[in-house]
Amino acid sequence: MTRATGRRISSALMALALAGGASTAALALATPAYADSWRDKEYWLAESGITKAWDVSKGAGVKIAVIDSGVDGKHPDLAGVLAGGADISEAGGANGQESIGAKPEHGTLVATMLAGRGHQPETAKPSASAAPAATGGPDGIIGVAPEAQLLSVSTWLGSANPGGKSDQEQIPEAVRWAVDNGARVINISLGSTSPEWPQSWDAAFLYAEQKDVVIVAAAGNRVGGNVQVGAPATIPGVLTVAGLDRTGVASIDSSSQGISIGVAAPAEDLVGGMPAGGYADWAGTSGATPIVSGVAALIRSKWPEMSASQVINRIVSTAKDAGEPGKDPLYGFGVLNAEAALKADVPETKVNPLGSISDWIRVHRRGNLATTPAAAAPAPSSAAPTLPEATVPVAEKPSQLDSAVPAVVVLGFACLFVGIIAAAAFQLRAAMRPAAKTVPAKTTPEKTVPPPTAPPSAGPPPTAPPKYGPERADKAEPGPVKSVDSSNPT
16 A cells, blocks of 8 residues: 555545434434334335344344444333443443444434334323334334344544544454454444545454454445445445435435445435434435344344355345346445345355455455454453454565566676677677788898809800709798787788
């Protein structure tokens, strides 16, 4: 990761906000109420097939972690729902039940939609709600998995944290705490404006994958600035939830788009519980996410041994196709169908249709994840471990031979080049050198001895005997040849 990329991610995460940003106006205008009419507004229970799915399961025995702004466990619809919690921000209550952050009500809204149990009416008059009564009573909000238990993991997001911990620190720590304390499903109704995430998150999401935990995250809202899906919903293996309007069409305001979307669920005209016992209308993929998380809990309750990959596959493969045929960036695999997810025959699979963070790390990360600091020792959990301790894949260090090969190649080519230049210079010099010259040796002509003079006589002079010496001085034998240096010609 480059330094510039790190700055972009850091900037985006500083803007990390609860994904229900579209609900701000609705929450500001809605006055908290205490009437049983709120149950009648939960249209998704019937339209998404949840009431029929309750014929099979209501989520008993499953723990769902809500990583959010804290859950008010004193809300009448959440009586007996919370099984534990923790504050990761260091700015809230130790049990995670204090509402904190820029949107303190957000966590309670999510929790009531996820596992609310309603409450008994103040009078004996029965509720007019068509929805089946749950353990708590016919009034108030009933969640998708009313018999499941919740773990509240509070984080401070959306503004400066007085506890000092950044978003980058809180999210992975919250995921690890949830896994270590028995969560089988983790609901993350938050998002960012960047599809990238810090490398420090890799190990925590890998840990959840290896511990066979289903993570469900919100795609984000356009009205909140999320035109495309942002992290952590872009992390491979996470079940990302897009939003629908009241007519079942992809919401313009209360959803974003992206290739990582797995399924779509209702995100407009939602209702939920507020801290201190109230209720409010709201909207956004923050509300669509607990609907899908609840269905995941129903499946895990019905089939406790089913893997996380199979749970996710069951949800996306039974979804009703919408938009472009097949998977698309608005609806993912389609619109949630809870009844089919619980009742249909779905072939088993060992592969998560939304990918694997483990595979992604091996391909895209070159650092050594083994150096990631380990989280603090978790509190004892009542859940029996089902898998061995997770191990983080470590990227192999580059071989010394690999690093030496480029240098050897460069030196070899350099030597070859020098040799070529030297050979060329030698040939050029040889071509410019003239042929060797020879200098004839100096010779001394032979002296001829004149014949003796005969005494004068009267007769003819005698004939001289023939001579066999050289006839001309230039016929003498040459002396030794001396080599002549072409650089100093003579």
